Amino acid sequence: MKEQHNQEQELYQLEDELKDAFSSYVVKAPSSQDTKALLASLQPAFNEIGNEPVEEINFNSIEPPSLISQLKAQVSFYQWHFWIASMLIFIMLTLLASNQPFSDAKIYFQFAVPLSILLGIFYTYQTWNKQMRTIESITPFPPALLLLSRMIVIFAMNILFGIVGSVYISLTTELAFNLLSFLLYWIAPSMFIYGVIAYMMMRKGVKYGIGLGIATWIGFILSGPIYQIIFGYVGVSYSQVLFAQGTLITLGLLLLFLSYKKSLNIQTV
16 A cells, blocks of 8 residues: 555656646647737738739640540559459460360350450459449549440450460460461450440440340350251351451440440449
8 A cells, every 4th residue: 555655656756847848848729819920921922822823724725534544544453363363264274275176275265255354344343332433433534434444454454365375375286276266266256245345334334234245245155056056067168257257356346436435425334
């Protein structure tokens, strides 16, 4: 008990000793006279600001939203684990297809690349939460353009990884391998499916776009067996295949262009 009393006395003594030292750091609330003196000292600066000519904003000089600048900015939207996971998927796809005949390998790519694009777009929309959309809605770039630019990043990544995998297979396989035919076989439907998704998203919304994209992807997967059921094993010339593939790529690019024009005028997604 006595020891506790001594400790209290020491604390009180320490408080008395430090009171004078800390009293100089205590700031008093400013009085009305202090406020008036501060405003009076700042008045000359206010007068100079008021006398300066106001620069008019030339709204015609403001550049419209640029898709290229958005593509560069939106690459950082995806974290490193997304890029690593995407790369691993294509590595496994490439290793799997490299041991298959040419006719089977191109079917693997036609199946997997559009599916990877669909999953990437779905991931992009799911991770784009409501709070972030609210913040981005006040930026100079329409939210629809932001979403479209991220979709283009996804598409370009899948096409790039697919091309790298295709070139690797062509260099390592000992079987007959036509690289151009292989590339067009999966790039053409991927371009068309992506164009359908982008166009429908800008017209009807994200859910409709992904839904129609999945339906189009399934249609491509079933088109081969359905053709064989209806027409049997009737051969198709190489020029006819090239024409069909060129048509799909052209339609996909056209739909993407129309989606870009539409995204400039959409404020909500």
